[in-house]
Amino acid sequence: MKNILAIAGYDPTSGAGITRDTDTFFSFGFHGISVPACTVVQGPKGVTDLWPTPQDQFRQMLGMISNGLAVDGVKIGVVYDQWYVDEIARFLRKRRGIPIVVDPVFASKNKRALITGAGMRRLVGSIFPAARIITPNIEEASILIGEEIRSVQDMRAAAKVLVDSGIGAVIIKGGHLKGEPTDIFYDGKEFVEWKKKRIGRVIHGTGCSFSSSVLSYLVAGYPMKESFLAAQGHMDRLLRECYRIDEDGYYYLSSGIMNSRAAQRLEALKDLQAAAKRLSKLNCVEFVPEVQMNMGYALADAKGTEDVAAFPARIGKRGHSIYFREDPEFGASSHVARLILTYMRHYPYMRACVNIRYDEAILSKAKERDMRVAFFDRRKEPSKIRGAEGKSLDHLVDITLRRASAPPDIIYDKGDIGKEPIIRLFARNPLELINKMEMIRL
Numbered sequence: 001m002k003n004i005l006a007i008a009g010y011d012p013t014s015g016a017g018i019t020r021d022t023d024t025f026f027s028f029g030f031h032g033i034s035v036p037a038c039t040v041v042q043g044p045k046g047v048t049d050l051w052p053t054p055q056d057q058f059r060q061m062l063g064m065i066s067n068g069l070a071v072d073g074v075k076i077g078v079v080y081d082q083w084y085v086d087e088i089a090r091f092l093r094k095r096r097g098i099p100i101v102v103d104p105v106f107a108s109k110n111k112r113a114l115i116t117g118a119g120m121r122r123l124v125g126s127i128f129p130a131a132r133i134i135t136p137n138i139e140e141a142s143i144l145i146g147e148e149i150r151s152v153q154d155m156r157a158a159a160k161v162l163v164d165s166g167i168g169a170v171i172i173k174g175g176h177l178k179g180e181p182t183d184i185f186y187d188g189k190e191f192v193e194w195k196k197k198r199i200g201r202v203i204h205g206t207g208c209s210f211s212s213s214v215l216s217y218l219v220a221g222y223p224m225k226e227s228f229l230a231a232q233g234h235m236d237r238l239l240r241e242c243y244r245i246d247e248d249g250y251y252y253l254s255s256g257i258m259n260s261r262a263a264q265r266l267e268a269l270k271d272l273q274a275a276a277k278r279l280s281k282l283n284c285v286e287f288v289p290e291v292q293m294n295m296g297y298a299l300a301d302a303k304g305t306e307d308v309a310a311f312p313a314r315i316g317k318r319g320h321s322i323y324f325r326e327d328p329e330f331g332a333s334s335h336v337a338r339l340i341l342t343y344m345r346h347y348p349y350m351r352a353c354v355n356i357r358y359d360e361a362i363l364s365k366a367k368e369r370d371m372r373v374a375f376f377d378r379r380k381e382p383s384k385i386r387g388a389e390g391k392s393l394d395h396l397v398d399i400t401l402r403r404a405s406a407p408p409d410i411i412y413d414k415g416d417i418g419k420e421p422i423i424r425l426f427a428r429n430p431l432e433l434i435n436k437m438e439m440i441r442l
Helices: 017-027 055-066 082-093 117-130 138-145 152-164 206-219 224-240 255-282 334-346 360-368 392-403 430-440
Strands: 003-010 031-043 046-052 073-076 100-102 169-172 182-186 191-195 295-298 308-310 315-318 321-324 352-357 373-375 410-413 422-427
Touching: 003 017, 003 206, 017 031, 017 206, 017 255, 031 055, 031 082, 055 082, 073 206, 082 117, 100 117, 100 206, 138 152, 138 169, 152 169, 152 182, 152 191, 182 224, 191 224, 206 224, 224 255, 255 295, 255 308, 255 321, 255 430, 295 334, 295 430, 308 334, 334 352, 334 392, 334 422, 352 430, 360 373, 360 410, 360 430, 373 392, 392 410, 422 430
Parallel strands: 003 031, 003 073, 073 100, 373 410
Antiparallel strands: 031 046, 169 182, 182 191, 295 308, 295 352, 315 321, 352 422, 410 422
16 A cells, blocks of 8 residues: 655645545545644634644654655645744655655635745745645745746746746646636646636635645656646546535535545446346346336435436336346436435435336235335325426325335325326335345235
8 A cells, every 4th residue: 555645734624734635645545644734723714823733743743654654655735834844854855756746835715824934935945846746826836936927828937937946847727817727737848738617616625636636646657747637637527526514615625525426326336237137037027017117226415316326218028028228327217216315305224216016916915024015195196296297206205204104115106097006115225125026026
């Protein structure tokens, strides 16, 4: 296992600094280690104060890492002042050759200074020369070169000045430019631009996440240019997954949460595919209703129909065999998805559903097996609900669950004019659905 070290500030809300860095490292499959140079008192509305880590503690933490612990990359963020820079420089002298990425954070989004003037000068003089890449935004790059950056052309000129000063490569982030945001990479040989669409949200921790992503790709063996490009692609995905932890503050990011959601989606599809194989072996064609069958499975934190996987074109029968036309995918059945989402509002762990043919004998078998069976009468639904597209079953299932003392295994109805009677089987997951289908098979 490779270890990557972050030396930066500690944000108690995990929006920036060492918590954001280590979240990124772990999400790339590396072990994250962190040493806080300071605690930044901040939340979703910005920074209010800054407290340096006691010097003895900081030195001891770096010493612990120096005592035989392998470090494969170092990310440096907020370093507070000159004393901490000098300690970091001493630490880095013993680790020549590993990738070092410096994100020179000078101030917070709400303009609170995060480094002293002396600390900034020492950072440039003793840490920058050891860095493989530095990642300033245009405001930080303007401070570094002593000139205001107003355009992409200015960014290119600034990048050249910085690399000519002895830095391996520079990435200047242009999110604060007017118009289309553009980031610039320069390694002394070529310029690479990455243009992106502006997001109408103030997002916390983007600089930390980006620089940590760049370092993760470097540690994985990517060249500098490829690390820049890969990190940009990662950030594009990450920005789409931003979220709030309060009602009106900054948005937050997490590579770990993004990867967890992707893994959950993959697992849900795999579980449905495994259930499809079991169902094909059972070949219980007698369960297929006239409207055909579908099986759905929701993510644990499902919010809408796009978070529920099912089988496109439904599950039918061809001759005497169960027939799956396509593999499962998310958003494939709003009908089954709405049933599951309604059920999950009452019992969030009941995340799977399948609809099967109505048969009194199947219901009797279910009761013999001590399964909980509930009924709703479609004829009694209010007229305003009856006429609302997609609302009828949601309403009836919701009313049924409100009256239930425990989660029903089955909710059925006897149909109505133009509506086929249906049995709906619910379970925690698709495998449990198949087990329940086996239990009630005639």
